[in-house]
Amino acid sequence: MNKLLRTVSAAALYAVATFALPMPSEAAEWDIAKAAAPYKGTELNVVFLDRPGYRAIIKLLPEFEKATGIKVNYEIVPYENTREREVLNFSGQGDLSIALVDLVWIGEFAENGWILPVDKFANDASITDPNLNLKGFFPLLLDAFGTWGGTVYGLPFDNYSGLLFYNQCMLKDAGFDKPPATWKELLEVYAPKLTDKDKKQYAFALQSLRGETQSADSFMRSLWPHGGSLLDKDFKSNLLSKESQAGLQYRQKLMEYMPPGIVSWDHAEAVNALAQGQVAMITEWSAFYPTLTDPKTSKLGDCLAVAPEPAGEAGRLPALGGFSLAVAAQAPEEEQKAAWIFIQWATSEAIARAYVDAGGVSGRMKVYEDPQVKATYKFVEPMVASWQKGVPEYRPRFPAWPAVSEVIAEFGTKMMLGEVTVEGGSKEIGNRMEAILKQEGYYDGKKKLLQ
Template structure:
């Protein structure tokens, strides 16, 4: 089972030598010996990355450190990073999805932050690891009792909806349960070429995580049981997967080709009334250049299932790549601290990012201005880091889930048959990896 890291938080904070006195010039002082150093990483074409790019000139001016980045589609990011790390390439910073943390840490591709927090000359005296939401630091940045990365691009699954469409259909608020969404809202909101709901389901990680896994937990199902055997043919898992099939009649045709951009755009343009999407897309849905919603945009927690409200959890941390030179490691550590700091949290949020820091969401004006804040913060009080298993075997299993999850939705296999196929292939991978003979810890 996943290890709790509360002790790690305390230890790492002590190593950082954190003080209650902030030095406004700490970054400039720390960067003086590193002026002219170039660091490099991968960003995604998503709001949080556009936000930090907008703020980058401030960091580069203060430090003299040049931040090089390449914008890569999510589907290609892990492969590109792994190839770079195994060939001793030029990346100095790792972008780590929560399901990659085990693979990256166990292969030694990223450095634990304790290596840097032990050096006060390059560590923010107000680093305050305890200032992150514990769930995020645990899920996105920690493995084996150590912190490797700091939460950067942080997501909670939320229900975004067109309140005007719902009102016109006779509803004064969003559905509270998944069954209500399908059975009550679905029929009334699907008419005249418009649809009640869109569930991004493109084959790949979008299918395996955003679509397939999203209907397991709320219905009491899961990918694996306590013995690390497939649990997909349990009554609860089957109920969730069948629910998804039944919900498709209220989704646009071709939903299996919808990635995040297509789902968000369908809501933004009035094609669908509701989507369950990541908090990070709030900026896209409020931008008049990309959305027609205006005051009709509303946000709520994801609906409850028979097992309760168990929203999707996703996000990334930034970590120092082990292959970097000593100077690049230090410069990269400075950038990561700055990009995830309380100091720039407000500017980051106002530019479209979603900070992992708790303090910013206590600000009254932030809560009032950004409708997603309260439901997102509520979901981070109780969450499921194993929403997608974080072990190193996940990337291979994800491909299997994506393949047969797509085939289920397309009617090429039955829900029961597809679940059996995933289970058989998944267990073969886990057996090969040593998960059944005691050679591997199961979940950190």
């Protein structure tokens, strides 16, 4: 882990541990209607994604709006366009009241002053839930999704862990009674037996569409388990290391057992391929579990099974992804306070079970302690296990990530298509990435490596 990211994590966890609200020994039930009364009629604007976690909160919105009189206007935007849409809105002092913050955007949003620290509002008892309980979030999630430079800006919402979803019926038919424990086993033992190109059936699908899906879900996912990384301890490219090259070469070999055209597949295509029995295994975010269990969208039924992502030479290092909700600095003060009330409600322990039942993935620890939740949702135990020691630096969270991501997406795609070699593409990414970081001031003291 490089020094920047290790320090960010340590500082964030310290902030979570020390940040506390003045609370009685037994917190009273929050009268959200009373808290929201001064803001009745306020309209909030937020960007949502077309994913299960957002559809889940939309189902619950009428309850919030009825109780508070606050209206939440949401626009459904494709993930690939979300950051640009928000940045343009913030730069132009637009109408967004709430920021949807991916873990790799938190540095950019915080350093540009587009989002406000939680403690600006949390110390105001008139608008703060006495049961806010920041320590009730998984520390990893509050650190990775909501914290920058030791300051908490947002509360975890729509939280992901990379999991292995698989068709246990297909595996059984191929002679396997359990999923692969390692990536090596997946490639060398499982993949050949689970692939029948004449029948258009494949062992695995790795969503790799050019854009953030390519850079994060495909390229970066190939580095960590093999011991590779994007950057070394000096913030220089580590892509030519033996471990990084092994991970990227592994991806090229695994493509033999993936559907043709995988470089144009986004999450929806990978999930649908598993749901329709076209592939036997995918590594996908926990948030897609509802899609795979819905009989309207999936043929899997009891054949669906879930396990942790396979381990590599460096151990089991699952992907980590997700978002936080933060108050937009550009919003008028009254709107900011109304936004804070909504953010607390949407991420609260009080609605966590209802949110999970509606198809969302809560960042609250308590809801997953319920035996009924564990028994009902197959993804819970492997997901919770991965959140105990996941890696927030799975994707670097520095403000330069969006520019770096575009370079990775371009040359990561060319690698998969065979337009450049793995080594040649790695050199190109490294050179361009270091040029971006140099321009941003990471090598001459203009920007501190330690946040």
